[in-house]
Amino acid sequence: MTGTREATRPAEHRSAVRSLLRLWPYVRPVHRRLAAAALVTVAASCLSLVIPLALKWTVDGPIARREPSGVWLGGLMLLLVGSAEAGLFGLRRVLVARPLARVEADMRAALYAHLQRLPVSFHDRWPSGQLLSRGTTDLMLVRIFLAFPLTFLLVNGATIVVGFTILLMQEWRLGLVLLAPVVPLVALCWFFEERYARAARTAQDRIGDLTTVIEESVLGIRIVKGFGRHPALQRAFGTLAEGLRGIELHKAALLGALWALIMILPELAVGTALVLGTLQVADGQLSTGTLVAFLSTALALRWPVESIGFLLALTNETATAADRYFEVMDTAPPAAREPRIRRPRCAPCRGDGGLRLEGVEFRYPDAPPGTPPVLRGVDLHIRRGETMALVGTTGSGKTTLVSLIPRLHEATAGRITLDGTDVTAVPRSRLRQWVAVAFEEPTLFSASAGENVLMGADDAGEEDLDRALAVAQAGFVHDLPEGHRTQVGEQGLSLSGGQRQRLALARAVVGSPRFLVLDDPLSALDVHTEALVENALREVLADTTALVVAHRPSTVLLADRVALLSQGRITAVGTHYELLHGNREYASLMSGPKGTP
């Protein structure tokens, strides 16, 4: 269902640090807050190292001298240090919560805006679940990393350095014993990093695949139920989920092994230091207080050392999340082809009015190599104010051709002009104001019926809405419980197919566009409603240059002329009756299998 797509291709080799550094532009606005939080955390952690020193002072001083008042003072010191430590950790949370929510929101907004700019061909290639998981789970990982592992990697690193300095100053030989595991631990982390990164990448990609499957089965629930496909889908989903479970177990095994070794090596060192220290105390080379302080410091360093394992794991997962995020962000919207400077072949404007396609060629980017382009050498001129029907066998490239006009896809050769202006020379925002589209598959959004229609024009008001609903014969909207303010549900699924098509048509005509591109927009209507829509459309189309993909004679009759698309080229242009009598392929298309027009 999801297949091997460009989206799920893991990066060959990457550096976690380089991946994380790419987050800097988003973190920069809040870096002072994060730095303040890190400083507060360092202070809190260092305070925890003061506790063993207070213990040493109490053991070697008041306890050894049997002074109860001194013991109370030692207790008070410990209480104050502990309270200050707790207060500082609380302050850290306050400092990071708001700025990090900002970072996550900004990254998500940037991703969403970028997805809107990316061409349809990108969305054809990327499964929606992969994009969803990158905009949700991956960004959540980034926020958690900035809030917790990043600070604690720095803070625990600083605590370890300060702690070992104190240990070496107290008793350098015992300090070296505790430092001994550092070399094997570094080697271990290096070994672990690469393996864990690979597992983390696979797991995060699988989550994207699972999201795609869930989304597809929820959106296609009618087909799933209608064909009784739920057991098969359940099995397919189970296989994917089982695969993810296996990868998560592999990650847990890697993390478990690393954690065990990270815990055991320092414990062995502490045990050795305890034995050696006790011998030194027995020989009178070391005071009891110093040994207590030494061991308390060593124990206080347990958490910073032990936490390195899972902090590295979280860091790795975040680097993977950052990679996945930037894979989308790095996909540049295709640069608009420069319009070729050409002398118009006919008198300026007169011949160039309307919609003109010259030598247009198109090949889908993911088409198998060696296959011919879907469109090649397409020449077509629709005069200003004219309505042209586009007819062709199924799969001949009609939808592809009309999608080139509003630049949903970019023509790979040739040029398209609107009233003499090359479409590639017009900013997309203006192009979308000039050209309105409606497709056979009407797409509605989770909004009210009116909002769905008004999406077709920036400045349209209630009057335009009523006119557009009338043209599209979408009067049913007024009978909905809350009129045009009624919510139509996700993808408009609370409406019938014909109702959805009429709303999509109303959206196309609401802005009275100069150019209208309709891809078989009446296919779901009954004959009676289709005739009413056509009558109303005729009025709209009188002022508009329109290209209408048509399969049925009734839709073709809307048009002034008809163009026949065959084998990727326009092979005939004329009125419906001219082609019906003069072109066999057209006659056969319009008459159906029995050959009766």
Ligand SMILES: Nc1ncnc2c1ncn2[C@@H]1O[C@H](COP(=O)(O)OP(=O)(O)OP(=O)(O)O)[C@@H](O)[C@H]1O
């Ligand atoms: N995203 C895509 N990637 C690769 N090939 C595609 C893509 N979309 C369509 N095609 C191929 O392009 C060809 C033309 O498809 P298109 O949808 O334009 O045909 P059509 O004439 O509109 O068909 P119909 O009348 O059935 O709607 C088909 O062979 C189709 O398989």
